[in-house]
Amino acid sequence: MNQTETGSKSYLFSIVLVAVLGGLLFGYDTAVISGAEKGLQAFFIGASDFAYTDFMHGFTSSSALIGCIIGSALSGLFASNLGRKKSLVAAGIFFFLSALGSYYPEFLFFERGHADFNLLIAFNLYRVLGGIGVGLASAICPMYIAEVAPSNIRGTLVSWNQFAIIFGQLVVYFVNFMILGDHTNPLIEKTAEGIYAVLPSSDAWTIATGWRYMFVSEAVPAGLFTLLVCFVPETPRYLALSGRDDSALAVLSRINGAAKAKTILAEIKATADEKTERLFTYGVMVIFVGIMLSVFQQAVGINAVLYFAPRIFESMNMGNPMVQTVIMGIVNISFTLVAVFTVEKLGRKPLLISGSIGMAVGAFGVALSNLCDLPAIVAVLSIMVYSASFMFSWGPICWVLIAEIFPNTIRGAAVAIAVAFQWIFNFIVSSTFVPMYNMSAGGMGDKFGHMFAYALYGIICVAAALFVWKLVPETKGKTLEDMSNLWKKKK
Numbered sequence: 001m002n003q004t005e006t007g008s009k010s011y012l013f014s015i016v017l018v019a020v021l022g023g024l025l026f027g028y029d030t031a032v033i034s035g036a037e038k039g040l041q042a043f044f045i046g047a048s049d050f051a052y053t054d055f056m057h058g059f060t061s062s063s064a065l066i067g068c069i070i071g072s073a074l075s076g077l078f079a080s081n082l083g084r085k086k087s088l089v090a091a092g093i094f095f096f097l098s099a100l101g102s103y104y105p106e107f108l109f110f111e112r113g114h115a116d117f118n119l120l121i122a123f124n125l126y127r128v129l130g131g132i133g134v135g136l137a138s139a140i141c142p143m144y145i146a147e148v149a150p151s152n153i154r155g156t157l158v159s160w161n162q163f164a165i166i167f168g169q170l171v172v173y174f175v176n177f178m179i180l181g182d183h184t185n186p187l188i189e190k191t192a193e194g195i196y197a198v199l200p201s202s203d204a205w206t207i208a209t210g211w212r213y214m215f216v217s218e219a220v221p222a223g224l225f226t227l228l229v230c231f232v233p234e235t236p237r238y239l240a241l242s243g244r245d246d247s248a249l250a251v252l253s254r255i256n257g258a259a260k261a262k263t264i265l266a267e268i269k270a271t272a273d274e275k276t277e278r279l280f281t282y283g284v285m286v287i288f289v290g291i292m293l294s295v296f297q298q299a300v301g302i303n304a305v306l307y308f309a310p311r312i313f314e315s316m317n318m319g320n321p322m323v324q325t326v327i328m329g330i331v332n333i334s335f336t337l338v339a340v341f342t343v344e345k346l347g348r349k350p351l352l353i354s355g356s357i358g359m360a361v362g363a364f365g366v367a368l369s370n371l372c373d374l375p376a377i378v379a380v381l382s383i384m385v386y387s388a389s390f391m392f393s394w395g396p397i398c399w400v401l402i403a404e405i406f407p408n409t410i411r412g413a414a415v416a417i418a419v420a421f422q423w424i425f426n427f428i429v430s431s432t433f434v435p436m437y438n439m440s441a442g443g444m445g446d447k448f449g450h451m452f453a454y455a456l457y458g459i460i461c462v463a464a465a466l467f468v469w470k471l472v473p474e475t476k477g478k479t480l481e482d483m484s485n486l487w488k489k490k491k
Contacts, residue, residue, distance in 0.1 A: 027168025035176025071135020076416030092226030098130025103216030162396030294422035355393020362386025363458035
C-alpha cells in the first residue's frame with residue numbers, strides 16, 4: 001500500500017515531535033527553579049531595603065505559576081481565535097523572553113547585582129511571563145496532539161507529551177548540575193522566625209551568577225521550538241471548525257490516508273457547531289470531572305518535590321543533593337515510559353488508581369520516617385516510590401484524559417478551565433510547601449513539618465484513587481467524537 005491509502009506515520013510522528021518540544025519546555029521552565037532557588041534566595045537575602053522571608057522565597061520560587069494560571073485560562077481564547085499552531089508560537093516567544101529576562105532582570109532599569117525590592121518585582125514579572133508560556137503549552141500541546149492523532153494511538157502520543165515534560169525536567173537537572181560544577185550552593189542560616197542570613201563562607205559565584213546561567217539556558221530550546229512549530233500544520237479539527245474543509249482533509253489524508261480521512265472529516269463536521277454550543281451543553285459532570293482531574297494531579301504534592309528536590313535531599317544528609325536529584329529525574333523518566341507503552345493496553349483508569357495507591361505508600365513512608373526517626377535511606381526510597389508512581393499515572397494520564405474527555409464543541413473552553421485549576425492548585429501547593437515543610441512543633445522540631453506535609457499528601461492520594469474509581473470514565477479506544485455521545489448519556 002502507498003502512503004495515499006494508509007497515511008504517513010513518519011509525517012505524524014514528525015509533527016507530534018515538534019509539539020512535544022512544548023512539553024519539554026514546560027518541564028524545563030517549571031524545574032529550572034530547583035537548582036537556582038538557593039542561589040536566588042541568597043542573592044535576595046542581601047537586599048538593602050527589605051528582609052527576604054520564607055514567604056517571599058516561597059512566592060518567588062512559585063511566581064511562574066501565576067503566569068501558568070493566566071496562560072492556561074487564556075488558552076481557550078488563544079486556541080479558538082488564533083488556532084492551535086499560532087498559540088504554540090506565542091508560547092515559544094514567551095518562553096524565550098522569560099529566559100533572557102530572568103537571567104538579567106536588571107535590564108534597562110536597575111544596577112546589575114544590586115538586590116532590592118524593585119528588582120525582586122522585575123524578576124518575578126519575567127518568571128510570570130515564562131509561566132504564561134507554560135500555561136499555554138500545557139493546555140494546547142496535548143490538545144494539538146490529540147487533534148492530529150488517530151484514535152488507536154492517541155493515548156500513547158499524548159503520553160509522549162508527559163515524557164517530554166519529565167525529560168525537560170531531567171535535562172535541566174543535568175544542566176543545573178553542570179553549571180554548578182565545582183561551586184557549592186550557599187550556606188544559609190535562620191536568624192529569626194522566617195528570616196535568614198547567608199554565611200560568609202558561601203560561594204560568591206553561585207549567589208551572583210550561577211542562578212542566572214540556569215535561567216538563561218532555557219533560551220536555546222525555546223528558540224528551537226518557536227522556529228520548528230512554524231513548519232507544522234494547523235490541526236484538522238480546528239481547520240474543519242473554522243470552515244476550511246479542504247485544508248483539514250489534506251492534513252487528515254497525509255496522516256490517515258485518503259479514504260479514512262473523508263470518514264474522519266465527516267465525523268468532525270457532525271459535531272462541528274462550536275460557536276453555538278455552550279460550556280454546560282453536556283451537563284455539569286464533564287466539567288467537574290475535568291476540573292477534579294487537574295486538582296488532584298497537583299494536590300497530591302508532586303511539584304513540591306520536583307521544585308524543591310535538592311533542598312529536600314540536602315535535609316536528609318545523604319551526600320550530594322544535586323546528584324540525588326538527577327537520579328530521581330532518571331527514575332521519573334523511566335516510569336513515564338511505563339505509561340507510554342501501557343496506556344492503550346491497560347487503559348486510563350487502572351493506571352491512575354494503581355499510581356494513586358503507590359503515591360500514598362511513598363508519601364506515608366516519608367511521613368513515617370520523620371515521625372519515627374528512621375534511617376534517611378527510608379525517606380529517600382519512599383520519595384522515589386512516590387515520584388515514580390506519579391510518573392506512570394497522574395503525570396501522563398491526566399493530560400491524556402483532559403485532551404480526550406471533552407466533546408469537540410466545548411474542548412477549547414473546557415480544557416482552559418481544567419488546566420487553569422491545575423495551575424491554581426500547583427501554585428497553592430508549591431507556595432505553601434516551604435513554610436509547611438519548615439514548621440516546628442514540640443520535640444520534633446522541623447521534622448514535624450516534614451511529617452505533616454507528606455501525611456497530608458498521602459491522604460489526598462487515597463482520595464484521588466476513590467475519585468477515579470467512582471467518577472472518571474474509561475476513554476481507551478474511543479474517538480474524540482464519541483465523547484459527545486458518552487456525556488449526553490450521563491447528562
